Amino acid sequence: MSNILSLARSSCGQIKIANLIYDPTSKVLSSEAGDIELEPRSLELLEMLLSHVGEPISNDQIIEEIWNSKYISKNVVTNRVSTLRTLLKDHLTDTDPTKLIVTYPKKGYFIPTNLVSVVENESWAPEDVPEVEESPILECTTPAHSFAPAKSKPQWLLWGTLFGLVILMVSIGLGVFTLKTQKAATNGSLFVPQVQLLLNKIQCRDDQAKQYLIPIKSMILRSQSAYQYTELANLQSPGYFLQRIDSSCRWPGSLNNSSQADFKLSLNVWKAEDSELHVEALLYRASSNKVAWRNIYSATPDELHLLVHQMTQDFADYFQLPKPVLPPEQLLMSNLTEQPENTVWSNLKAEMLSDNEIYFFSRELLFSDVTSNEVENWVAKIKRVRPVPEPELHIWLALLTYKSGQVERSLEMLNREYVTELADNAIIYLLKANLSAKVGDTAHYQSNYLRSMSALTTVVSPQKVLDHYRHPSMSQSCLSLWQEVIASQSEHANRAAIIDNITQFCQFLK
Known part of the structure; x- marks a missing residue:
C-alpha cells in the first residue's frame, strides 16, 4: 500500500488507526479518552509503520532509519515494538495490539491495510464546543487566496499588523528551534543499548534470612524482566523454565549459563538484631569478573518490595538507563505462604494478585501436583485479568495449557509471535x-x-x-x-x- 503518512500530510488529513486518530501535523495520537503520550522513539516507529502500511519492515530497516546505526541489537527493536503495543492496548477497543502491529516471521513488522485510513480532521471534543479558528500560519490550514478587492484600512492598523506578524514569526522560529533542540536531547537520552544481565547467585549468611529468599528472588526477577532496557540472560537457559523459585542460592537459569551477559548480579542476605533484613547487591563485569558496583540495602520484611524497587532504580542510574516504570506495589507477595507448594489454588483471586504474584504462581503451578481442571481454571483466571499477556507470561500460560493436556492448543500458543520476542x-x-x-x-x-x-x-x-x-x-x-x-x-x-x-x-x- 502507498505511504499513508505522506498521503495524510499532503491532503491535510488525519490517519485513523483502528479506533485511534493520529494527526501527522501535530504528531499527536489520540483516543476518545484524550491524547496518548508517546516517547520520541515510539512516535518515530509509529510513523515508519504508517509509511509502509501493509509492507513488513525488517529490524535492520528500523534500526538504520530510527537509530541511524547498524550496530544496535535487534532486541532493542523488539522491545520498542512491545512497548508500543503495551501502550496502545489500554486505548484500543476491539483490536488486539498484536493484530494492529503484526509480526511477520523473519520479515519484520507491519500495520494491516484494513485498519488504517486517511480521514478529514476529526475532534474528540464535545459537539457543543464552538470551533476555534486555527492559525493561518500552519501549512495545512492556510486559507485559499482571495482576489476580492480589499477594504481600505487605517495606516496605523496596517503597520501594527505588520509589526505583530514579525514578532509572531520570530516567536515561532525560536519555538521551533527550541522544540527541535529538546527533541534531539530527548532522543539522545532515551536511546541506550540494552544491558544484558545475569541474575546469578545469593549467599545467605544465616538461617533466619533464608525464609525471605523466595520473595527477594521473585521480586528482583520480575522487576528486571519487566524492565525493557534489561535483557535477562537467564531466559536463554533451559533451566529457566525447569526450575522453581525456591530458597536455594541460585536464580532459575543461572547454572552453567555461558551467554554473553554484560553483568552478573550476586547478593548477600542477612538479618540483623534489629529485625531488619540487609541485602548487599554486587554487580560483576562478566568479562573480568570484577566488582563494578556495590550497595547495601536495609528494610523490614514488610518493605522488601520497596527495597527491590530502589535497587532497580539504582541499577538504572548506574547503567544510565531511563527509570523503571513498574510500581513497587506490583512486586508485593501478600499471598505467598511459607510453603508455596501447598498453595490452595482456588483461593487465589486473580484480581487481587500483584504483577509479581501472577508470574510466581504461574511458574509454581507448572511444577505442582494438581489436576487438569485446576490448571485450566488458573489459565482462565489469568486470561481474564490479562487478555493481552506479556510475552513471558504468554509462554507460562502455554506451558500450563500443555500440562492440562491440550496439546494442539499449547502448540498454537507457542507458535504465536509472543514467543519470538524472547530469547x-x-x-x-x-x-x-x-x-x-x-x-x-x-x-x-x-x-x-x-x-x-x-x-x-x-x-x-x-x-x-x-x-x-x-x-x-x-x-x-x-x-x-x-x-x-x-x-x-x-x-x-x-x-x-x-x-x-x-x-x-x-x-x-x-
Missing part, C-alpha cells in the same frame, strides 16, 4: 518440536529440533553440539547430551515429565 530457549524449542511431531508436522519438528540443539550452546560447549551431529546414532547422542544438560541444572520439579519429553524429542529422529 531463544532450548526447552521451548524442544517442546515445540515434540508437539509438532505429535500432530504429524515433520517439517516443523525438524526445524525446531535444529533450533533447540543450537540454543543448547548456552549451557554446553558448541563443540559438543557439533559432535552430536557426527555421531553414528544421533538419537543416542541427543539423549546423552540432554541428560548432561538436565544433570547440570541441579534439582528441578517434574523430572519424570522432563525426561519423557527429552526421550520423545530424541527418538523422533528415527
Whole structure:
C-alpha cells in the first residue's frame, strides 16, 4: 500500500488507526479518552509503520532509519515494538495490539491495510464546543487566496499588523528551534543499548534470612524482566523454565549459563538484631569478573518490595538507563505462604494478585501436583485479568495449557509471535518440536529440533553440539547430551515429565 503518512500530510488529513486518530501535523495520537503520550522513539516507529502500511519492515530497516546505526541489537527493536503495543492496548477497543502491529516471521513488522485510513480532521471534543479558528500560519490550514478587492484600512492598523506578524514569526522560529533542540536531547537520552544481565547467585549468611529468599528472588526477577532496557540472560537457559523459585542460592537459569551477559548480579542476605533484613547487591563485569558496583540495602520484611524497587532504580542510574516504570506495589507477595507448594489454588483471586504474584504462581503451578481442571481454571483466571499477556507470561500460560493436556492448543500458543520476542530457549524449542511431531508436522519438528540443539550452546560447549551431529546414532547422542544438560541444572520439579519429553524429542529422529 502507498505511504499513508505522506498521503495524510499532503491532503491535510488525519490517519485513523483502528479506533485511534493520529494527526501527522501535530504528531499527536489520540483516543476518545484524550491524547496518548508517546516517547520520541515510539512516535518515530509509529510513523515508519504508517509509511509502509501493509509492507513488513525488517529490524535492520528500523534500526538504520530510527537509530541511524547498524550496530544496535535487534532486541532493542523488539522491545520498542512491545512497548508500543503495551501502550496502545489500554486505548484500543476491539483490536488486539498484536493484530494492529503484526509480526511477520523473519520479515519484520507491519500495520494491516484494513485498519488504517486517511480521514478529514476529526475532534474528540464535545459537539457543543464552538470551533476555534486555527492559525493561518500552519501549512495545512492556510486559507485559499482571495482576489476580492480589499477594504481600505487605517495606516496605523496596517503597520501594527505588520509589526505583530514579525514578532509572531520570530516567536515561532525560536519555538521551533527550541522544540527541535529538546527533541534531539530527548532522543539522545532515551536511546541506550540494552544491558544484558545475569541474575546469578545469593549467599545467605544465616538461617533466619533464608525464609525471605523466595520473595527477594521473585521480586528482583520480575522487576528486571519487566524492565525493557534489561535483557535477562537467564531466559536463554533451559533451566529457566525447569526450575522453581525456591530458597536455594541460585536464580532459575543461572547454572552453567555461558551467554554473553554484560553483568552478573550476586547478593548477600542477612538479618540483623534489629529485625531488619540487609541485602548487599554486587554487580560483576562478566568479562573480568570484577566488582563494578556495590550497595547495601536495609528494610523490614514488610518493605522488601520497596527495597527491590530502589535497587532497580539504582541499577538504572548506574547503567544510565531511563527509570523503571513498574510500581513497587506490583512486586508485593501478600499471598505467598511459607510453603508455596501447598498453595490452595482456588483461593487465589486473580484480581487481587500483584504483577509479581501472577508470574510466581504461574511458574509454581507448572511444577505442582494438581489436576487438569485446576490448571485450566488458573489459565482462565489469568486470561481474564490479562487478555493481552506479556510475552513471558504468554509462554507460562502455554506451558500450563500443555500440562492440562491440550496439546494442539499449547502448540498454537507457542507458535504465536509472543514467543519470538524472547530469547531463544532450548526447552521451548524442544517442546515445540515434540508437539509438532505429535500432530504429524515433520517439517516443523525438524526445524525446531535444529533450533533447540543450537540454543543448547548456552549451557554446553558448541563443540559438543557439533559432535552430536557426527555421531553414528544421533538419537543416542541427543539423549546423552540432554541428560548432561538436565544433570547440570541441579534439582528441578517434574523430572519424570522432563525426561519423557527429552526421550520423545530424541527418538523422533528415527
